[in-house]
Amino acid sequence: MPPTTPLKGRTAANDAVHDAVQHVLRLHEAVERGERRDLAREQSALTSLLLAIPAGSSDAGDRGARYAVVCWIDEMFTTRSKWAEAWNERKLESELYGGNDRAWEFWRQAKLAEAQPTDDALRAYFLCVALGFRGRMRDEPAKLQAWVEKTRPRAARAPHPPGRTSPLPRRRQPARLLRGAARLRRMTAVAAVVVLCLLPLLTYSLVQRLLG
Numbered sequence: 001m002p003p004t005t006p007l008k009g010r011t012a013a014n015d016a017v018h019d020a021v022q023h024v025l026r027l028h029e030a031v032e033r034g035e036r037r038d039l040a041r042e043q044s045a046l047t048s049l050l051l052a053i054p055a056g057s058s059d060a061g062d063r064g065a066r067y068a069v070v071c072w073i074d075e076m077f078t079t080r081s082k083w084a085e086a087w088n089e090r091k092l093e094s095e096l097y098g099g100n101d102r103a104w105e106f107w108r109q110a111k112l113a114e115a116q117p118t119d120d121a122l123r124a125y126f127l128c129v130a131l132g133f134r135g136r137m138r139d140e141p142a143k144l145q146a147w148v149e150k151t152r153p154r155a156a157r158a159p160h161p162p163g164r165t166s167p168l169p170r171r172r173q174p175a176r177l178l179r180g181a182a183r184l185r186r187m188t189a190v191a192a193v194v195v196l197c198l199l200p201l202l203t204y205s206l207v208q209r210l211l212g
Contacts, residue, residue, distance in 0.1 A: 013120040016052040020069050031082055039086055062112040065124035071102035072128035103135040119154050126155035
């Protein structure tokens with residue numbers, strides 16, 4: 001599939017997240033099929049995609065949407081992949097952030113994203129949970145479900161074009177969505193229902209279909 005260009009009604013941040021997620025799902029599928037891939041080369045390609053995702057504000061301590069995607073990738077490849085052992089030795093979080101704290105730091109960063117005036121970063125955290133990220137919430141399904149219920153309305157809302165921010169208090173925006181933005185909304189909405197049932201494998205299949 002050729003790369004798509006940003007469309008009106010989508011933000012650069014959401015486009016970058018979409019590109020990275022699409023690439024990762026296809027890579028994971030290829031590895032599980034038994035295709036021979038070079039880990040170092042694939043991680044280098046992933047790093048380039050990740051660096052296109054906003055990193056947040058270092059002054060405020062938030063790591064933005066990029067960190068959410070990094071955590072999701074590391075958890076998926078270290079827990080649900082034939083590359084688990086090799087990936088565990090060279091996690092992306094260690095390379096990009098110098099740590100291995102995703103289990104709890106992901107959720108701290110998600111809380112910081114909730115305080116942002118726009119929904120881009122929070123949408124990335126929600127999407128990564130919909131795709132199966134759990135961290136320290138793995139054994140706390142009630143708390144996980146509560147977070148999903150609270151976050152879903154903002155995550156499913158249409159992205160704002162560049163230069164616009166979500167008004168406070170938030171109001172429903174005109175539903176003039178182009179195809180790319182509509183697909184992103186459908187992806188998060190469908191995945192949210194699956195998360196509530198705690199079926200990450202089914203979520204994976206649904207999102208693959210939507211991204212394909």
